[in-house]
Amino acid sequence: MIGSAIILMLFLYSNFVSTEFEESTEYYEKIAWGRYVYEEGAYPFYLSIQEPVGGDPKYGYYHSCGGALIEPRIMLTAAHCLMNESDIPLMRVLPNYRNTPLILPRDLVFKIEAYEKHPHFDSVPWLTAKDDIAVVLLDKPDPRPGAIIFRPVLPLHICFPVKIMGYGYTESGDPPYRLKETTVFRLDDEDCLDEAPWLYAPGYSLCVTNAIGSSVCRGDSGGPLIWENPKTNKTFIYGVAVIGFSPCKDTPFSIFVDVLAYNDWIDIAIFRLTIHDELRSGYD
Secondary structure (H helix, E strand, C coil): CCCHHHHHHHHHHHHHCCCCCCCHHHHHHHHHCCEECCCCCCCCCEEEEEEEHHHCHHHCEEEEEEEEEEECCEEEECHHHHCCHHHHHHCEEEECCCCCCCCCCCCCCECEEEEEECCCHHHCCCCCCCCCCEEEEECCCCCCCCCCCECCCCCCCCCCEEEEEECCCCCCCCCCCCCEEEEEEECCHHHHHHHCCCCCCCCCEEEEECCCCCCCCCCCCCCEEEEECCCCCCEEEEEEEEECCCCHHHCCEEEEEEHHHHHHHHHHHHHHHHHHHHHHHHHC
């Protein structure tokens, strides 16, 4: 059972997130998955990984996973988002231009040039939060200023308010037409292990919750868990979404890969991917 951390989280939630509402639609959005994102230019680092319907682009694309831009050509996502290796050359990656997964004719869209999944990802059952992380090299840099999100150098405190966002399925089982976000709070390892002892990996995972049960669902994998520093206006990615639970409407918490725990591996993966890309370019 979740104990004192939840009590403190409830207090923090009441202070950081307004629970007052003027109309039923606002209340519905908050108890489901959070709020729709309408702010122009919000979360420019968020990326929509899209796969062709039936493996054939002529039938269109659908959003399958999220990702985050940590360098102009580097995306961070979940390793299990790249399990379908035959589809990876057909995937496209859409930056968050207007808080919708729909692409317009002039939108800059990326392809996956190369990627590295954590080497231990396949050595454990994939439905765990350990090592489920991947670094992706995009086919070209994102030219938008201020589009990248920073990696953390300090750990995330317990009960700190953080945000999740994505195009994952809602409590009704439908994908949203617009990006959704919600504020959640980090739980301590003991509470996370009480809830998911076989899935949570202390030292490699983070789990979060809030008073209204917001969590990730199908389609949210790979998306970022972020903290916005109010003093510097910088945004940091602390987690990569890897595990939600079914049914989503009854899920009280979500599990993320702890980015801070993998910072060294991420640096090595970026170095290998960029060096190999330079070598390939030299032969072209």
